[in-house]
Amino acid sequence: MPEHDPAARSASLEELRAAVARAEQGGRPEQRPTSDGPPPPEPQDADADPHAVARAVVLRQLTGSPKSRSQLAQALRRKGCPDDVAEAVLDRFEEVGLVDDEAYAQMFVRSKQSGRGLARRALQHELRSKGVDDEIARGVIDDIDPDTEREIARGLVEKKLRSLHGLDRQVQVRRLAGLLARKGYGAEVSRQVIAEALDALPEHQRD
Template sequence: MSESWRGDVAAGVEAWTRGVSGDRTGPPAPRSRPTPPAEAVPDPVADGPPADPEAVARKILLDQLTGQARSRQELSDKLAAKNVPTDVATRLLDRFEEVGLIDDEAFARAWIASRQPGKGLARRALGQELRRKGIDDEVAKEALDEIDPADEQEAARGLVRKKLRSLSRVDDTTATRRLVGMLARKGYSSGVAFSVVREELAAAGRDEPEPDASR
């Protein structure tokens, strides 16, 4: 009796493998047919015309300015990172300046108003931050000149008083070194730093150590 799969290689392999596994009953399983590839769904966005660079740049600028002022340099860097053509970026930045959406002078004043009392930063540290923001040195100087020296010194005192609470277990020499170093990192000159630290240590009942004459 001839086997039902004879003459069909695929069916023969199927029958043989069933025989190896011990299942010799039943006809061979039908061969599966390959599933045809699904047709690609058209993407109207990807297949549409290329985006207008000026419209893209305008949206980037408006998104960046939503809820927060930014310097012209910050916005220029953002447009460059998005590969906006230079001529398009310059034209839009100029236009945004004309209508007052970009104002580096106002930005500098607002930055100082938020960072000087909040972080206790001195003029020098604030100037470095504005420079990193791309603010012109002359524009930054005019804004920094508006800082009241008394406010700057009061900010330094606040920093020292707060830090002193964590230095109750260290000697006065160590406390002085740490406090002066902290103020230096905030941009205060050594003269202002030592003066404020000396006065605050005295107010807290601690005396600043005398300088080591052997040094």
């Protein structure tokens, strides 16, 4: 995606935050709880600008954690936002760089690699479940360094082996292979990494 002017991005964000404040205040008097139970539900403002309401929804979603455009569109749909309004608001967020599926996919891949040790296949599946376009996902996943992925697989195997000492080698192989398969590693990488780890164990070295 093209670089965005930081000053324009900051100004646009302030503009959107101001719209959020206006949409949330709406000029309504404060609701006070009573001793008889919880406060009544806040009435809907029939005159609220749907674009301002949609911007408020998107900003609240992004404040919690990064989101793909598809996830934000689903959140707007759940709030009853008209499709044309959602499209216009999300287009505007993309223009100022606040919604960027490529940047989201890059962040997601880094997080899931370091946190859960996921490999390409599993990452592709998870990005698809987040609504990221397959072409964008492939471009990000193709940038993954095979050596880095192999090292992550080795780390997973070494950690799992701590609970497998003393078991038959074939049992160890099956459990380690199952672990790596669930993480999305291919058969060849799994076979090599598992063999290297087991061959290095004293219990499997020949006298």
